Amino acid sequence: MKTIVKGMEGVQEAAEIIKNGGLVAFPTETVYGLGGNALDPEASRKIYAAKGRPSDNPLIVHVSCIAEVDPLVSVLPESAEKLMETFWPGPLTIILPKSEIVPYETTGGLETVAIRCPENRVTLSFIKASGLPIAGPSANTSGKPSPTEATHVLHDLNGKIDMILDDGPVGIGVESTIIDMSGEVPTLLRPGAVTVEELSEALGRTVEIDPAIVAGGVNEGIHPKAPGMKYRHYAPNAKMALVTTKFLKKRDYEVSEEERLQADRLISDYINELVKKDEESGLRTGIICCDETKDLYDMSQTGASYVKIIGHRNEPLSMTHELFRVLREFDDDKVDRIYAESYSDRGVGFALMNRMRKAAGMTELLADEK
Ligand code: AMP
Ligand code: MG
Numbered sequence: 001m002k003t004i005v006k007g008m009e010g011v012q013e014a015a016e017i018i019k020n021g022g023l024v025a026f027p028t029e030t031v032y033g034l035g036g037n038a039l040d041p042e043a044s045r046k047i048y049a050a051k052g053r054p055s056d057n058p059l060i061v062h063v064s065c066i067a068e069v070d071p072l073v074s075v076l077p078e079s080a081e082k083l084m085e086t087f088w089p090g091p092l093t094i095i096l097p098k099s100e101i102v103p104y105e106t107t108g109g110l111e112t113v114a115i116r117c118p119e120n121r122v123t124l125s126f127i128k129a130s131g132l133p134i135a136g137p138s139a140n141t142s143g144k145p146s147p148t149e150a151t152h153v154l155h156d157l158n159g160k161i162d163m164i165l166d167d168g169p170v171g172i173g174v175e176s177t178i179i180d181m182s183g184e185v186p187t188l189l190r191p192g193a194v195t196v197e198e199l200s201e202a203l204g205r206t207v208e209i210d211p212a213i214v215a216g217g218v219n220e221g222i223h224p225k226a227p228g229m230k231y232r233h234y235a236p237n238a239k240m241a242l243v244t245t246k247f248l249k250k251r252d253y254e255v256s257e258e259e260r261l262q263a264d265r266l267i268s269d270y271i272n273e274l275v276k277k278d279e280e281s282g283l284r285t286g287i288i289c290c291d292e293t294k295d296l297y298d299m300s301q302t303g304a305s306y307v308k309i310i311g312h313r314n315e316p317l318s319m320t321h322e323l324f325r326v327l328r329e330f331d332d333d334k335v336d337r338i339y340a341e342s343y344s345d346r347g348v349g350f351a352l353m354n355r356m357r358k359a360a361g362m363t364e365l366l367a368d369e370k
Contacts, residue, residue: 003163003164004150004154004163004164004166005163005164005165005166006166006167007122007166007167008121008122008125010122010126010163010165011122011125011126011129011165012129013163014026014126014129014130014163014165015126015129015130015131017162017163018035018036018037018043018126018130018132018134019037019130019131019132021036021037021040021042021043021046022036022043022161022162022163023035023036023043023046023047023050023160023161023162023163024036024126024161024162024163024164024165025139025147025150025153025157025161025163025164025165026120026122026123026126026134026136026139026165027120027122027123027150027165027166027167027168027170028062028118028119028120028123028170029090029091029118029119029120029170029171029172030091030118030170030172030173030174030175030176030192030193031138031139031140031146031147031148031170031172031173031174031175031324032138032139032146032147032148032149032150032152032153032164032170033060033062033118033123033134033136033137033138033139034047034050034051034136034137034138034139034153034157034161035062035126035134035135035136036134036135036136037130037132037133037134037135038059038061038062038072038102038106038132038133038134038135039101039102039103039106039132039133040103041103041104041105041106043135044059044103044105044106044135045105047059047135047136047137049160050157050160050161051137051139051140051141051142051157052141052142052143053137053142054142055105055108056108056109057108057137057142058106058107058108058109058110058113058114059106059107059108059114059135059136059137060093060114060115060116060135060136060137060176061102061106061113061114061115061116061133061134061135061136062115062116062117062118062123062127062133062134062135062136063115063116063117063127063133063134064117064124064127064128065117066081066084066085066088066117068133069084069096069115071099071101072096072098072099072101072102072113072115072133073096073097073098073099073113073115074096074097074098074099074100075096075097075182076096077096077181079181079186079203080094080096080181082202082203083179083181083199083202083203084117086202087194087198087202088116088117088119089117089118089119089120089124090117090118090119090193090194091116091118091119091172091176091177091192091193091194092116092176092177092179092192092194092199093114093115093116093176093177093178093179093190094114094115094116094178094179094181095112095113095114095115095178095179095180095181095182095189096112096113096115096181096182097111097112097113097182098110098111098112098113099113106135112180112182114178115133116176120167122165122167123165123167126165138175139152139153139156139157139161139164140152140153140156140157141156141157143233143235144156144234144235144328145234145235145236145323145324145327145328145359146174146175146234146324147324148169148170148173148321148324148325149168149169149170149325150164150166150168152324152325152328155328169325170321171321172192172193172317172320172321173320173321173322173323173324173325174192174193174320174323174324174351174352174355175190175192176190176192176193176194177190177191177192177193177194177195177199177351178190178192179199179207180210180225185208186199186203186205186207186208187207187208187209187210187225188207188208188209188210188213189210189213189225190213190354191213191350191351191354192351193317193320193348193351195347195348195350196209196350197347210225212225213354233355233358233359234324234327234355234358234359235358235359235361236327236328236330236331236338236359237330237331237334238286238330238331238335238336238337238338239336239337239338239361239363240337240338240339240340240359240360240361240363241337241338241339241340241360241363241364241365242340242341242342242356242357242360242363242364242365243267243270243271243274243339243340243341243342243364243365243366243367244267244341244342244364244365244366244367245263245266245267245366245367245368246366246368246369247259247263247368248263248342249366263367264292264293264296265296266367266368267293267341267342267367268289268293268296268297268341269367270365270367270370271287271297271302271339271341271367272296272297272301272302272304274337274339274365275287275302275303275304275337275339276302276303278336278337279302279303279304279305280303283336283337284305284333284334284335284336284337285304285305285306285335285336285337285338285339286304286305286306286307286308286330286333286335286337286338286339287302287304287306287307287308287338287339287340288308288310288326288338288339288340288341289307289308289309289310289340289341290309290310290311290312290313290319290341290343291309291311291312291313292312292313292314293313293341294307294309305333305335306330306333306335308326308329308330310322310323310326313343313344316343316344316347316348316349316351316352317348319343319352320348320351320352320355323352323355323356323359324355327359338360340356340360342356342364343356
């Protein structure tokens with residue numbers, strides 16, 4: 001690979017690489033993307049090869065403004081335009097029927113195309129300078145946590161791509177929300193920082209939620225509409241489990257302060273017990289907790305190899321920001337088991353918990369039913 005270039009300096013060179021059929025990793029507000037010319041089947045094939053991604057898992061096409069959408073779609077409903085005006089540039093991907101110029105290599109064989117305008121000044125300039133729509137899945141090896149820093153991209157794709165545009169760590173840290181606007185009913189295919197409540201409000205109607213993204217969906221044999229959601233994803237090398245209580249699940253986290261403290265105690269006792277057992281049998285363990293509960297996981301008492309705090313539980317964005325970085329750190333630490341607390345599914349919490357559940361392969365342990 002030629003270069004990692006910081007900030008705006010690499011924009012022109014990156015645009016030339018794209019025009020010549022090459023691949024450039026680029027920063028966005030969600031995660032780093034791996035870009036190629038979306039209209040060039042060969043560039044899309046190269047993206048799949050670099051990531052080791054199954055070729056039926058379509059790519060998201062990045063544009064620098066709403067005007068660039070028109071040539072890519074065969075229909076542009078007013079409702080979809082409304083979403084673009086409300087949320088772009090921003091972490092929302094919209095699925096629409098594709099036009100003829102978008103090759104099936106980019107859409108994984110589908111008649112629809114996923115389009116997004118990211119909010120990052122370096123990347124918006126890079127897209128404009130290339131004069132092309134940029135196909136860009138996350139810039140990680142398929143199955144691994146998405147990259148939230150340029151060094152993560154380098155770790156996964158060094159030697160496989162032409163350039164990395166580096167604009168520092170990303171803000172949101174999990175991938176964009178995906179909404180399908182190609183049919184009668186607007187449907188959420190992947191939760192992200194734009195919430196289902198915000199989408200419903202902007203559209204003035206209820207947005208359906210694809211059953212595959214509700215807890216356990218894919219595992220229960222439901223076929224997801226976003227092909228990517230069926231693959232093992234975001235997975236650390238260690239075996240990971242989420243720990244919650246039956247009571248919290250039933251109440252959807254609308255609990256009093258007293259009940260919250262009781263649940264914290266149950267969950268932390270259980271995690272500490274599991275850790276102790278594992279460490280005694282020679283396994284290295286890691287714990288994921290939040291700022292509010294960190295004192296319940298005393299490494300000197302439980303013997304956990306690592307305790308990592310991913311943020312404040314009342315601010316899910318502080319946790320999405322850290323999640324993938326922490327999962328990658330556990331890989332470097334070579335832990336065998338990760339135990340993570342569960343958090344609320346409300347608002348952006350839905351995106352956080354969706355990624356945590358997938359990272360854990362849907363394994364959930366109940367502290368009050370052990
Ligand atoms: P990534 O770029 O790594 O965030 O992955 C892109 C995600 O968008 C995957 O989960 C894809 O399955 C999904 N996606 C892309 N295009 C479409 C489409 N036309 N219909 C449904 N899902 C799509
Ligand atoms: Mg991805």
